[in-house]
Amino acid sequence: MNTTTPSGRDAGLPSEALQRLAAAYGVATDFWDYTGNHRTVPASTIRAVLAALGVVVESEEDVAEALVDVELAPWRSVLPPSLVVRQGREEQVPVHLPHGSTVAVRVVLEDGGERVLEQLPVWVDPRDVDGVRTGRATFGVPADLPLGWHELVAVVEGREPARCTLAVTPDVLSVPAEVPERAWGLMAQLYSVRSRTSWGVGDLADLAELGSFFGQQGADFLLINPLHAAEPVGPMTPSPYLPVTRRFHNPLYIRPEDIRECAYLPGPQRALVEWAAEEVRGAATDPSPIDRDAAWAAKRQALEVIHKAGRSPARQRQLDAFRAEEGQGLEDFALWCALAEKYEGQRWPAELDDVSSPAVYRARVELADRVDYYVWLQWVADTQLDTAQRAAREAGMAMGIMHDLAVGVHPSGADAWSMSGVLARGIGVGAPPDMYNQQGQNWSQPPMRPDALARSGYASFRDMLRTVLRHAGALRMDHILGLFRLWWIPDGHGADEGCYVRYDHEAMVGVLLLEAQRVGAVVIGEDLGTVEPWVRDYLASRGVLGTSVLWFEKDDDGGPLRPEDYRELVLATVNTHDLPPTAGYLAEEHVDLRERLGLLTDPVPVVRAEARREREKMVARLREYGLLPDSPTERQLVEALHAYVARTPSRLVGVALVDAVGERRAQNQPGTDTEYPNWKLPLADGSEKVVLIEDLPTIARLRSLVAVVEESLGD
Template sequence: MNTAIGPLHELARLYGVQTAYYNVLHQRRPASVNTLLSILKALGSSLERLEDIPSALRTRRKELWQHILEPVTVAWDGNLSSLSLRLPASVAEATLVCHLTMEDGECREQSYPARDLKTLETAELEGMKYEVKELRWKDMLPPGYHRLSVRIKGVTAETLVISAPSRFYHPPEGEAHRSWGVFAPLYALIRKRGWGSGDLSDLQALVSWIGDMGGNIVGTLPLLASFLDDNSDPSPYIPASRLLWNEFYLDIMSVPELENCPGARAFLASDSLQKEIEALRNTPRVDYYGIMIKKRQVLEELCRCLFATPSKRLDAFFRFIENNPTVEDYAGFRATRERHGASWQAWPQPLSEGIIEEGDYDESIKHYYLYTQWLMHQQMNSLLGTVQSSNVTLYLDLPLGIHPDGYDVWRERDSFVTGVTAGAPPDTVFTRGQNWGFPPLHPERIRHQGYRYFIAYLRHHLKSAGALRIDHVMGLHRLFCIPEGMSASEGTYVRYHPDELYAILSLESYRSRTVVVGEDLGTVPHYVRPMMKNHGVHRMYVMHYELASADTRKIIKPVPADSIASLNTHDMFPFAAVWDGTDIEQRAALGLINRATANREKRLWEERKRALVRLLQGKGFLDNTPASVEEALKACLAFLSASDAAVMLVNLEDLWLEARPQNIPSTTDDIYPNWRNKAGYRLDELCQIPRIIDTLRMVNQIRKRREPSR
């Protein structure tokens, strides 16, 4: 066993698998042999047992050295000044002919005698000598995705060259300085005549209201296509696809076909449907399945009306489908799923292999999914019109995860690693670690595909987002992977190629004029935030996280100027529960922490709260009398508003002192009803509540000052 550890660790390093990591307490945590073997096998190594390591190691070394070029190369600011080529020593006297095909089709050619190139490294592998040569391309490159091929002695290698600005897009000076806005899960927004959850018209109304209040940004959770069958997990962070929208958020009453569809109008007006909708409105939590059943019944009738008669609308529908082939492929997948079962992995071949033909599904069901994606496209465009007219930025969320039985994994299966799931190691908030239950992207295969899938789902979001949050930005660098059958504490990290991913994000952010925000909470390696800063990626500043690890002598650090500041996130208890300490009691009651840990956290929180009160009093945000929860909330919001933060975001639920969290990570439906809590007030009521209006006016007044209050 001991003699195999060294070669096993070397093999792991060649695959980008960490053999150990440091946890949030800076303690070293080595990966077990079983963990490494399982992850290496999942990444493609021919490993079954320890005895296979020498052979797998030779294969991997040979594989790496025989690639003349890396599959992807980054040219920051158009400068391709250093490109490494791995060449057999036998061709060291030959001439390299390089062809660069630009994104716009322009071609450039340069030739280099190999002997004139600088030698960076030499190696010998199984009797074959290799040299690493440095090629310096002479011209500056325009931004874009270019293809460089190198030919030497009849052998051709190719690399994707990503030429990108070294810093991500930022609005012109002053355009978004000291912005503020609100965050709210769209499903939680309710109105008097709604269906029991929010829709895109509600998001439009929220945007208009916040714009009228002086705010500049509205954020929400992912709005991506999801499975909403009975017993499906409604989490917005495991979508069926990152390439399409969720028809759950359609506003039925805004669909144009309703005007000329008597059947749909009659059904909507029926006593039976109105009673069912009223029942859905009155439930304390969002009933995704119940709402979707009723919405779908109406939408299917509207779809039939559209197809029944030739019209300009029908022509527009067909043009949309022709221009969006992914929508048609997705609709076929969803229709096939309804006939053959929820998991494509159990479908018969060739369906499970990604080959679907007419007859494998009900055509009317495919029409439904085509139609609803078209409607989502139209209603998203309507939302963007309101966003622009209100001078508000739409802040969307790009989830790290994907449903293992979803469209993306089915269609893009080579982009994912099977046999492991992504998660996070134990930290101060989630003491048992987290298993998120979805397959991670394969770090090498996505490179060989030219990051096609990554670029596609990124562009899907950037068409609509003025600001985009990258969920778990550390995933651009490395991802905690847990072999199937093991606990969250038994995983280790797999590395990606951050330069390449940052370059794509930078290029796409400029093309779409979108600000990029990295969610950098939890266990953050020391090199992540400096790289974010170097490239102009906004970070997050969350007061709850800062207080959870604060020293009472310096209770809170200054808020960084490049941050999006907030009191909490959707994965945390709201402010009122934290301030009163009821979050600790609820976590203990759910079994997430034991009684000893709960008592220790209570003591620490009381100490930190006293220190925070002293700080807020010293800055004039609190007087010297005991603070109520509402006074403490306003003081903390004032503190963040007066900070240097580029953007200050208010959790809408905090304004009415909500105590229920939207999500408690590491819990399931039988423990806590995640992603289902409705807002405590209807949206039209919120706009009329004096204390909420006063708080937002206070935030607006402080943020609009010329200089932050230090």
């Protein structure tokens, strides 16, 4: 058993008591790595993770006291922190009260109705808790409660009523009737897909064009990168997977001239908008990395002009309704943006770090006009997202836009500020070492605390899902394994020196399914990487589709998995955004790039030889199925791989737009930051010539690939 971290840090075995305490908080004290070795987590890591959960244990005496506290914690509360149940199943809820007291429990339904719960004949011996003889009564939660967000209320004689959230969730997520048994769709990085009228970056007007075009080609979905908000001022983080919030959208994607009020601007103001566009519109044909900051600077000029022009009474009512629906979360996000703007490049006064402080209240008043502006930006983005989704559906897509949900948020962003009680401090989320990232990964994102989520009734998770799903026909959840466990890395530790922390997956998945069911959305979980065997079966049983990437699917002998052996309930693709496009992968560019960047831990010849064996095995398998001619071209290889995936029983098949146009460069190289232009490359062909939306109908390679996929799906 390996008890030393790869970096050589002194591991220090955790005591038996520390292991029991860790288990009580869902902190794993061991794991199996990708090489098959069993590893014990060092005591120093366990203590750091427990501290982030609010449990500081510097000595074995501290550990002993913490064990007593965690055992008594349920008895110290009348009701559980929250309760998430499946519709159609009877459940039980424990209620704690002074021994001999009486209690009545009811459910206040979401629609205002009430149901009285029946006490069950379950006897649990009372115990002394903090000097009070405490008993436990058990009540039954009936199976016929409606789906929704309800409230449990327990009235103990002589006390104020105790309350907790009760969420009744679908047992299985229903697939909308309009979604065919098998469907295909496009996958695109929206910022990279530009038109001649773009402002240097792909936007929501371009999204509407993409959805309309590919809907007419027979696609049923369009999967795009996360549209989560980035910094409102200063350098904008390029990665869509490191946002300042996951709940609200990046106004960078707004098309200013599509805002209704822009059409009615007086001549001078309209000229200001047009001049701003001219500053960046020429970048649409520039093959250089995308300059988000230049595009946003131009859009900010135009958006300020349009906002100041005001709105009609009807439009203002729509804005007011949006603001009321989004509630305090939107107000806090808009205030964070206003503060970030005011203190651009400076450290905020410490008194503003607490969102509930008097200083923050004063800032709300002082910055009310700027808060209004940032609220307006979210409303505009929301209306343009609605337009894009309607365009995709009207063009024939069964699902339309498939949004992508990032794993977490920037450690200094809006969510980290407004949700400080829910996010763990001093921790980054990542992944342990694997075959493709042999040094592990630290995504520098503070994870949600499982205990805080339960205490808050999963409100922040629910509200975030509602906003992302509002204009979505489907949702892809990046690293859905994070609903089960996450790799927590304490600050100052290497990515390979973390440990897994478990979440209440029944509750997390239940909340996800409830919000998806309400809007009729399909859910796809990115379940790649190190996956516990039962997790995929569990997700499938709840109606959540998984993810299969051709290059990662292997049989028992290490060869390509046969198409008939793929899972049915998945989105199957040839590649993923963390690999080069298929043409580049076939040319071993994933090896070349990692060699140049110093990311390989194995000798280069070994890695290159393995890549060539992988390709040779894949080509042999394609020939076995009669999918390749003699001496195939690059295009024919790419088409054969997609035909192979389309022959699987997989419910959904995804085609990357980069494969359809012949791009070879990777959009992202995991394990890098500034060493590679991650998330900045515009859509281009194999010669790095920019491809615009207007070019798509004329690209023979695209039409041929679409025809191959449609024909293979029909076989």
